[in-house]
Amino acid sequence: MTDYITLLKNNDLKATIQRTSILKSIDQAGHINIDEIYEDVREQHPTLSLATIYKNIILMQQNNIIIEVPMNGEKSKYELKKDDHIHLICQNCGKIQDAQLSPRTQETLIIENFTLRNAQINLYGYCQVCHTN
Amino acid sequence: MTDYITLLKNNDLKATIQRTSILKSIDQAGHINIDEIYEDVREQHPTLSLATIYKNIILMQQNNIIIEVPMNGEKSKYELKKDDHIHLICQNCGKIQDAQLSPRTQETLIIENFTLRNAQINLYGYCQVCHTN
DNA sequence: CTTCATGCAAATAATTTGCAGTAAG
DNA sequence: CTTACTGCAAATTATTTGCATGAAG
Numbered sequence: 001m002t003d004y005i006t007l008l009k010n011n012d013l014k015a016t017i018q019r020t021s022i023l024k025s026i027d028q029a030g031h032i033n034i035d036e037i038y039e040d041v042r043e044q045h046p047t048l049s050l051a052t053i054y055k056n057i058i059l060m061q062q063n064n065i066i067i068e069v070p071m072n073g074e075k076s077k078y079e080l081k082k083d084d085h086i087h088l089i090c091q092n093c094g095k096i097q098d099a100q101l102s103p104r105t106q107e108t109l110i111i112e113n114f115t116l117r118n119a120q121i122n123l124y125g126y127c128q129v130c131h132t133n
Numbered sequence: 134m135t136d137y138i139t140l141l142k143n144n145d146l147k148a149t150i151q152r153t154s155i156l157k158s159i160d161q162a163g164h165i166n167i168d169e170i171y172e173d174v175r176e177q178h179p180t181l182s183l184a185t186i187y188k189n190i191i192l193m194q195q196n197n198i199i200i201e202v203p204m205n206g207e208k209s210k211y212e213l214k215k216d217d218h219i220h221l222i223c224q225n226c227g228k229i230q231d232a233q234l235s236p237r238t239q240e241t242l243i244i245e246n247f248t249l250r251n252a253q254i255n256l257y258g259y260c261q262v263c264h265t266n
Numbered sequence: 267c268t269t270c271a272t273g274c275a276a277a278t279a280a281t282t283t284g285c286a287g288t289a290a291g
Numbered sequence: 292c293t294t295a296c297t298g299c300a301a302a303t304t305a306t307t308t309g310c311a312t313g314a315a316g
Contacts, residue, residue: 013295013296014289014290014291014294014295014296015290015291016289016290016295016296016297017289018296018297019296034280034281035280047297047298048297048298049297049298049299050280050281050298051281051282051283051297051298051299051300052296052297052298054280054281054282055282055296055297056296061206068205068206070203070204070205070209071203072201072203072253073194073201075280076203088244088247091250097247099244099247102241104241105238105241105242108235108237108238108241109238109254109256111221111232111256113260113261114221114230114232114256114258114259114260114261114264115258115259115264116256116257116258117224117257117258117259118256118257118258119254119255119256119257120205120254120255120256120257121242121252121253121254121255122252122253122254123242123244123247123249123251123252123253124249124250124251124252124253125247125248125249125250125251126247126248126250127246127247128246128247131247131248146270146271147269147270147271147314147315147316148315148316149270149271149272149314149315150314151271151272152271167305167306168305180272180273181272181273182272182273182274183273183305183306184272184273184274184275184306184307184308185271185272185273187305187306187307188271188272188307189271208305
């Protein structure tokens with residue numbers, strides 16, 4: 001269980017209810033977009049505004065607490081910053097699973113004349129449940 | 134040189150000036166967003182409207198003529214449909230280069246319990262020019 | 267000719283901003 | 292206490308829609 005308050009303070013951000021709620025929502029969902037966060041946090045904090053979510057999503061990205069996952073044909077989702085990993089996105093049910101970025105894959109991504117800093121890998125296909133149905 | 138008219142007709146789309154202009158703009162740029170397409174095509178066709186671009190981008194995506202490339206923190210870009218490839222995105226100058234998706238990389242992406250249909254790989258880092266400066 | 271595409275203007279959705287009041291440290 | 296954060300309303304930007312006119316086949 002991540003300690004959201006510490007996470008914020010380590011980045012010199014005040015630990016407000018709004019911020020910990022947003023982080024909790026992202027953490028629990030795994031991958032979630034702005035509107036879904038809004039719906040989610042409103043259950044506990046009905047006055048929490050969309051503007052606050054927008055402002056904080058930007059701020060937390062800048063502080064590298066959360067990461068944007070841009071999606072094909074829909075709004076970006078956000079996830080807590082974790083070790084490098086790849087996304088398995090089910091084209092049927094929409095579920096996103098995280099998977100390891102294997103050392104073998106990493107090796108194959110070393111490319112001439114390009115200094116790699118960060119690999120963003122999204123695999124689209126069918127998850128086990130949708131595949132077998 | 135791709136023949137835009139044939140490309141459109143093969144998909145039962147009328148080959149209008151607007152559509153061929155949009156395709157030409159995308160083709161020449163390699164990767165380009167809606168606003169940039171608009172600026173670009175207006176040079177030759179000042180009456181071509183943004184609404185037409187939006188409508189056609191959607192249509193051409195549905196017909197698999199063009200592909201959306203969602204970007205971190207900015208509007209999606211579009212490219213002509215090509216064989217699978219990966220993107221090398223320079224975090225300094227923003228340039229996007231295409232690179233081969235090597236057979237070795239492909240092999241390493243075979244993952245248990247997931248039926249892969251399409252791999253979207255964006256590598257962020259520094260291109261040769263920006264790296265050496 | 268017939269059908270479908272375009273361009274415009276209006277509608278809607280998404281995101282950002284400014285600022286007075288409020289809470290964190 | 293002081294500074295930074297929030298919520299609201301307004302502003303801005305992005306995208307979609309309806310419809311009369313025009314062009315493609």
